[in-house]
Amino acid sequence: MSYNEVQLSELAKTIRGLSIDAIQAANSGHPGLPLGCAEIAAYLYGHALRHNPKNPHWVNRDRFVLSAGHGSMLLYSALHLSGYDVSLDTLKNFRQLNSPTAGHPEYKELPGIETTTGPLGQGVAMAVGMAFGQKIAKAQHQVPLDNTTYVLVGDGCLMEGISAEASSFAGHLELENLVVIYDSNDICLDGPTSECFTEDVAKRYESYGWDVQTINGHAFTAIDKAISHTKTTKKPSLIIAKTTIGFGSPNKAGSNASHGAPLGSEEIKLTKKGLGIPDIPFWIAPSLSAYFETRNAELSKLEKAWNSEYESWSTQNPEKSASYHLTLKQTFSAQQKESLKDIALPEGKATRATSNSVIQHISKELPYILGGSADLSCSDSTFIKEGGVISAKDFSGRNVKYGVREFAMGAIASGLVLQGNFRPFVGTFMTFSDYMKNAIRLAALMNIGVIYQFTHDSILLGEDGPTHQPVEHLASLRSIPNLTVIRPADTTEVKAAWATAIEAQGPVALILSRQGVPENEGSNFEEAQKGAYIVKKESKKPELILLATGSELSLALESAVALESEGKSVRVVSMPSWELFDAQDKHYQSTLLPLSAKYAVIEAQSSFGWHKYVGREGVCITVDTFGKSAPIADLKKVYGFNVDAICKKINTDLY
């Protein structure tokens, strides 16, 4: 179908006008991109996207991700004009308190926002996740999905390493349903790109195995030709669209002055005059309403037609349809939970090994579980044994080999969740959670259910030494709002942790040991899901309370025996998750951890944050310096992780 140049031009003009007006009204925002990419947005929203603004949740919709999230007014304008439930008043309230038109696009705030963007480069990786998810769902269930994921990126996105990681991954998997449009305007925030970014982007993307085109980003004919071509290639597509930042602004176009500040009312007047936009605030070209009425009727028909196709497929493939439905609903029944609780597991294993056993079980039960690791599956114990490895030739597997690309892995996993059919878990060594930190943060901000499996969870990993030994990482992860961090102590608690991870709305990080741990008397599946609970009651009153997590719980229990033998009354509390405990009622909290008691915490990471529970005077048997490369037995001795050292410290500091 050919595009309507007249209407798309009106649309581009209107997007420009609305964007600069909203930014001016807010006295804050980024006009450079909306002015520079108006034709691209007009072509996509006015012609190319096979979506349905009246049903933003249609599973086979094309996705659009604005990776250059600072250009948010481009997206908001396009959503409003194309018929999404986004009012003009919302646009007028750009960047105001509680308005869904936030500074950067925020997931769930408005229909049509597929993901939160702003931190550069991550939109590319999340879009890769969306395109990838469609391919897997299609291969696993043969469901007739054929949508495309479009991404608009800027120079900044392509300078960020995460785009390199994600694009190499997308090329490896030949994700032909992914189209990245690069707003190449030779200007970045701080000046011309010639000062910092002179690589040959086309060649770089060809090296990843992408199809690359370079076009004039202001010419509809060129955009149309390029997008049409993407339908014919078997590779992911990069369209390098040469544009002018701040297009139309007589004094600021082509300069970083147009990037991140309102044009000013005088410049807006001149810009509108030059572009032929009437000097009316928030003007909308009159013809667009009828144009989109027609287009949206066609899009509704398109969705209906696909729904029919889907229904007939569903009837002919009842089993596949049922499994596909499960991936959409992502249910976890009481019975499934019970069966998870009842898995027979050997004792004494590392919690990473126990977790791997649990993974084998749940991956059979729950078709939406998708495994993956950053080149460590045989060490971080994430491999689904009967799952097969996903490849460009066969997407039906259950294991993703992300390569040594932690940051992209984190963001791709978010994209997989957003695509709609998966609860992915992704694994790496805990110390490398640093590499993917902002992807975890973004998942937490969106409150979406990615599961992170971080193993080798303390100095007790031994000889690999301080670069590999997490120390401050529990604090770093626990400090992220919305993220649930769980460090289970034994098989019972690992099962409970997985149950929580599956039930959770938001992201969950499982923190697992490299070394073997004993089963603890008193550990309890249901109680562990409360985040903290008594594993050993005090003999008399709660005089001294030992808090411990993960591999140190058994040590706390042993120490308690020794301390009780000295006549102390000691309670041991297992505390696998601060966030789960903080969500309990005040009575439970104050009864479990009364202010009157003396406290010690035993955890082989930093004490940072623990004083919230143990107070200023609490004893911290923790690791507050970097680790050392040595066998575990030596490390336990040097860092005081043995009963004698613990009892001595408690006796010295608390008695």
Added chain:
Amino acid sequence: MSYNEVQLSELAKTIRGLSIDAIQAANSGHPGLPLGCAEIAAYLYGHALRHNPKNPHWVNRDRFVLSAGHGSMLLYSALHLSGYDVSLDTLKNFRQLNSPTAGHPEYKELPGIETTTGPLGQGVAMAVGMAFGQKIAKAQHQVPLDNTTYVLVGDGCLMEGISAEASSFAGHLELENLVVIYDSNDICLDGPTSECFTEDVAKRYESYGWDVQTINGHAFTAIDKAISHTKTTKKPSLIIAKTTIGFGSPNKAGSNASHGAPLGSEEIKLTKKGLGIPDIPFWIAPSLSAYFETRNAELSKLEKAWNSEYESWSTQNPEKSASYHLTLKQTFSAQQKESLKDIALPEGKATRATSNSVIQHISKELPYILGGSADLSCSDSTFIKEGGVISAKDFSGRNVKYGVREFAMGAIASGLVLQGNFRPFVGTFMTFSDYMKNAIRLAALMNIGVIYQFTHDSILLGEDGPTHQPVEHLASLRSIPNLTVIRPADTTEVKAAWATAIEAQGPVALILSRQGVPENEGSNFEEAQKGAYIVKKESKKPELILLATGSELSLALESAVALESEGKSVRVVSMPSWELFDAQDKHYQSTLLPLSAKYAVIEAQSSFGWHKYVGREGVCITVDTFGKSAPIADLKKVYGFNVDAICKKINTDLY
């Protein structure tokens, strides 16, 4: 000079034998790389490197960085054999407690270790920093430096996004003094690279503007030809060395089985037999001692010759020589500190703006200061106005445009410190400190003096919204051992923060506001360097103590006035840095923050960690959820950052 194939072969054999023996003795380690890269190491340490093992600190030495740090035994063996002060016993104690032969190479543990490596990809970026530093020093002072930085990388390093960022940057600056050797063995930890890494690496590096060669990594002739060629090109060099992982191991070569576990004593026997190594533990080819005696005599002569050249340059260029010397010594005199303290500064500015004024001053005074930013210098206020931008054409500038590449920027800054002539500061928005987290950690682990300038330090940055508003970032940074985090409140404290940063041995993060802040009565340069001090004394006894940092200090002072008017006796403590306060003596600490007082903290980031100072019952006027996109006045109201809300909360929760 031609290489001695016989001796280099003996050297390669010996490196292989020592490496697998040490790993076997430790029962832990990674034999795959030392076996696979023995010829490369032999060629470098036995022939190519222009260094002096007897003086590892020679400023014009060639550098070698083992980015694939897990192959540490390759480096330790080479250092021992080539004459560094690294004993055989040290090798025998590989990965044992307090042995300098740690699991991964650790800076300062042994002479010849140029940097700590292990977290993949960062060695590339640090090496870029070293090569870059040499170019800047040379351009700024015309000092006759002509050394080369060599890096050995694996597949993992090149999959990591940071290598993409750093390599693009190195290509942009045409760092012809950088040679990256890629151990391309088609195997990564988790299996064949065909499962996850199929990009065209040669083409990718060409796209960055590098010179690329592909060779047989086991053939000395090929290595020699390739390294010789690197001397002739005007670009950074990538040598793709095709190797066999675990070379020589009959049952494990070419497989990931050889990557990360000892070969086993039987396999070692077979390996040694096949390679012609006598079956003697820690065997060393007898001819090597004489070979290196000769070579080291030549290398000593080489250094002497360079020293003469340097001396004559120095005599002819006394001023340049003096400034170059200052960059080596990096002194900061009492007088310079006094003059920093005395800079006249306008009040009421954002701390980022004040910092920029300080930067103008210190960059004139201290030639070793080097500025830089991740494409934000006009917003994070890092630009040295009279400094000029460094480019491939002219390295004499003082400002580095890192591009939107935070992670590489962090690691390159570490490389600049390690190169020896600079105290670099690098800037970005605080929320993006996440992107460079592990580079900060590595600098902290090495305890080297990178200065991070993180601006836009709270939700009070306003409309850019939650993706850009740091919340948990202070906690995340404060939790890193060895890192000093300083959040100054006004001009006096910004000056003190910079003084601390310059005086510090290790890394320092300066946390600065986007919005203006008033000057606070009671703020004090010397006291601020203690980390925490009284800015307002209580009227009677220290009944209630308000702790605050940065932009919230003025609010604490205003609140104290209101609370005093209610009859309370209120002390206000400014606490710009936890780490500096924790380093004070116990008496100072307990007098400033007595256990008997009631506490509240006012800081527009997470409460995470504050209970260490305010106890379990302390009131936290903090931000424990994600932020919102809105004007600052609205955010202050919603998040309770005003006198009324603060007094109400204190009265409710503490009285």
